[in-house]
């Protein structure tokens with residue numbers, strides 16, 4: 001049996017250090033915003049070369065806190081991609097704004113910058129590019145458009161910790177970068193967790209306040225905030241994993257290269273990596289018109305596969321009920337009907353990759 005992700009292998013390797021870090025945290029008993037959260041925030045900020053990193057409860061909250069800190073609310077529009085996990089647009093609705101979807105590039109599955117300007121209205125306040133599957137969105141044109149129209153840019157880095165666009169690590173190019181530490185993400189903890197990074201003093205202090213009930217000084221509240229702190233035990237676990245992230249991303253990249261060599265079937269489109277980008281392969285996602293047959297053959301051979309994502313967000317019931325979304329976004333719709341993600345994690349072996357590729361190559 002080959003699963004999509006095998007978290008057990010990583011835990012076995014790091015067990016001594018993780019168990020020790022958790023044990024120490026239990027002994028210390030500073031469970032809310034304790035020393036590990038503060039240290040992890042510094043370490044993540046240093047990793048990205050930015051002054052601020054603020055931990056929060058999950059990646060969805062990271063996006064929501066960033067939107068609130070950028071002043072996005074009722075009456076505003078936020079441009080984003082329909083080909084992503086629901087959370088990216090859900091948070092826009094949660095703060096009372098309206099998500100406006102632009103179609104994607106077929107090769108990277110990311111927002112197509114050429115299609116943004118046509119969607120800008122006087123109500124547009126921000127853009128949320130997503131670095132989907134670990135491949136950076138095309139940030140230079142996105143930032144150019146944002147500057148020209150005075151829009152905030154909130155990067156959804158939930159699937160792309162450590163990915164690079166030119167010399168820039170994702171999350172450092174927009175006004176804020178939002179991360180999820182959901183267990184299966186490329187940097188994951190053992191429960192829920194999230195973080196926002198920023199260079200902006202005001203965004204940073206606003207998020208610190210909002211994550212803690214809108215309070216900068218205990219029991220004095222200046223905004224309606226949230227209970228959205230990063231858990232101390234999760235922070236302790238992440239401090240063991242953070243130093244390994246580059247090696248772990250490199251192992252994913254190596255596995256992706258092995259997949260690309262081994263998959264020979266002509267009717268399959270392999271994932272692309274732009275030459276100016278470092279893809280971290282949170283997912284290894286192929287495109288095929290023969291998706292069901294391949295998924296069935298893999299399943300028959302005891303190999304997992306998954307469709308991320310079967311329904312683009314402009315076709316989700318939740319948004320159809322809320323907004324007038326009648327236009328079609330053809331590239332997203334085609335990708336949604338053709339994508340198939342294969343098992344991907346750092347500990348996947350060359351033998352397993354050959355075995356998976358053999359099954360894929362032999363489907364007709």
Ligand SMILES: *Cc1c(COP(=O)(O)O)cnc(C)c1O
Nearest residue numbers: 058059060085087088158180182
């Ligand atoms: C996982 C994910 C999120 C949300 O993160 P959670 O920690 O699960 O709340 C947001 N955006 C994208 C693209 C994701 O993959």
